[in-house]
Amino acid sequence: MDVDLGKLFFCGFDDFNEEAREVIQKYRPAGVLIYPGVLSKEYLFLDFMNFLSRNGRFIVSSDHEGGQLEVLKYVPSFPGNLAAGKVDPVFTGRYCEMAGRIMNTLGFNMVFAPVLDLLSEKGSAVVDLRSFGSDPEVVASHGMEACMGYFKGGVIPCIKHFPGHGKTADDSHYLLPTVNASFEELWREDLLPFRRIFQSRVKTAVMTAHVKYPAVDDLPATLSKKLITEVLREKLNFKGLVLSDAMEMKAISENFSVEEAVRFFIEAGGNMILLDNFRDLPVYYESLKKLIEDGSIERGKVERSIKIVDEYLSALENRFNSGLIAEVAERAIECTRMRKELLGREVVLLVPSNKNLSPADTTGDDYDLIPEVAKRFFKVRDVIRYDIEAGPDDVDGELIFDFVVNASKNEQVLQAHLSLPSDRTIYFIIRNPFDAKFFPGRSVVITHSTKPISVYKSFQHLLGRCS
């Protein structure tokens, strides 16, 4: 059973590096939430997607809600739920189907949306534009269309924040908010959108709120058996996947120990623990393991959760995965020999300038990104931009990476490249593959591409990290 405990975790990744690879391969969290730290470096995102597709099955999610919270440049920016709530819900459904279709095409199969919280006049900054409005009926009809749209588009919606985060002005990122409404009021208002969506039987997951509802329980919803088991499971008959909101948020982490948070959530009937930071997974994982071993958490509860997670994992097969782009970059590279010992070494980069490109050429930005990519593997001592029409000047350095563009078209340019110290220079042929034969006996890497993903993969090749 030990090996399956990762199924109870959903982890956020703000980077994709060796540490992330190790955490995933060791603990095998079933859920992966991809953050801007990865998304803003597309080569990392594509490599991450490729890694995931090679390492089994994952629920891959984004918190791209559209509107106030947008993290995917691939989905056109949306006015947001508050604006959507002012128009026909049919538009909401069409937008969510469009967004879902793009996410699905990239390799996502879940989205942490739509927000079903009601907007109240004293509403918090956390809800604000993310709400479809104040009227429970309006939120219900838009929320329903949103869920159906996302599902048709190819991602499972995770509705949030159960049972409703709208009636508080406080932000659970910073403290534990309280909602002083009666259960009847919650049922009539905040819970209405959830009730409607469950009745429709469209497939969703549910994320719990880190908010306290004293009329129901003294524990926050995330940790409350009354709210998760009695209300959500029994009264509302929801059989699907229940996620916590991120456990590191101060509402939980400053009021409960890791052990308490894990035990209360699983005992309350929750299935997957969301962690903002994948680096926290070992601590939470060991805590869960210990709690099961010492009998503080019922084995049956864990087994039922694993079954639910498995059911979502198998419902979610993706035909598409943008990781194939990293695969193409990797396979297209030719490298004369591996040099594992170069990892972390000090290097001087000779990078072409991005002037005088043809109108059918948008690769200038690619050259600009080479130093950033190199810094992931090497200590970059200096970056020298050289003119493609003249070739690089003489340069000093213990290790030189020369990024060669169309050198063989001009004898003088070729000589400039060749006069670099042959024992300390590695040539990256990033454009014209015919250049390669003019560098006999030199260390050469041919990428067949100027793109950051190809440059990134060429470093991995050089360092012996490609398969």
Next chain:
Amino acid sequence: MDVDLGKLFFCGFDDFNEEAREVIQKYRPAGVLIYPGVLSKEYLFLDFMNFLSRNGRFIVSSDHEGGQLEVLKYVPSFPGNLAAGKVDPVFTGRYCEMAGRIMNTLGFNMVFAPVLDLLSEKGSAVVDLRSFGSDPEVVASHGMEACMGYFKGGVIPCIKHFPGHGKTADDSHYLLPTVNASFEELWREDLLPFRRIFQSRVKTAVMTAHVKYPAVDDLPATLSKKLITEVLREKLNFKGLVLSDAMEMKAISENFSVEEAVRFFIEAGGNMILLDNFRDLPVYYESLKKLIEDGSIERGKVERSIKIVDEYLSALENRFNSGLIAEVAERAIECTRMRKELLGREVVLLVPSNKNLSPADTTGDDYDLIPEVAKRFFKVRDVIRYDIEAGPDDVDGELIFDFVVNASKNEQVLQAHLSLPSDRTIYFIIRNPFDAKFFPGRSVVITHSTKPISVYKSFQHLLGRCS
């Protein structure tokens, strides 16, 4: 017949403004090519897509090839054809299906790709990384997978540049290149990928090369009856849509008059004239009209072309259109009264600073873009960034646009907004809609959104340009 002549034109749009609207509505070009000038301002792109969806049917294309030429941020960057040509063609097909699916979801139904030109050692900068390689068989198999992938994804591929642009080191953007190969050589090499794709009967359009092949004809392929009618139509049996490359490219425009270019292309058997710049359409349109009227172009040829274009137009129905996002933005806006007379007026903008946002809030960039959007309609005299927690300082100006964020949460902030001169200030409530009731009797526009598309639409509303 006059009204249908627009069907013979495919126009590039580097902006979407009143002029573009007028050209489209007056001349009704059937083809629309969207350039970075529009794509880099997403609010323009979404509004353009919405305009197109409201104005009939268009072939909407992008020249996003993946690799060397990429213009859509919505499609993840690809290493490019040269790298793809080094790996299994199955990856090429999968990438193109993915790219096509995203384009289709946005509202595109054609893509000016794949490039089928062969890479030669003396290959030009125009082909370069855009080629699948030097081996005609490799280019054919990748080209075929690419076409099938795009089509499955939902966009019709337009293969280029017929009969092959690879055997020249010159760039037809700047001059008219010549390829001195025999027809047998062209047939065996450059034409092989085209032949294979036509045999497979996958639906494509064809773009012609502005290149001269003296072994076949003294005219460039774009203007050559021998190449378009005798080779492409008769020998290769291609019945589909034939586009010229952009007629403003120097290869054509410096060697032929507008009349010659139009007459030769249509007489040669071409169907749609591609114009780089929509502002050139009136001249080319009038020239075509005159040539038909004076009998220099056969009416039958024009009618056949219109039939082919109609057939592609009806093959291309899109279920998705990102223009719906502009529609939502527009419909969500509430505006107290229109002020048409404000167009082009000098204005001072009070824009919130983007500090202290919640972790679930990525709207800071939206505020930064307000001045750029405003400049499309007004003369922006000054932009003052104010602290959301303090409200704006007193400000002088004949016309003031105050972008209000959560003013009613704090009495002092509200007073700061209210003390602006009431006769010269228009309040844009871009966040908390409850703010609106605290500005009785003032000019107020409520957007329910901070997004550039919503701010853009709010200006259009104010100026009486929304329906």
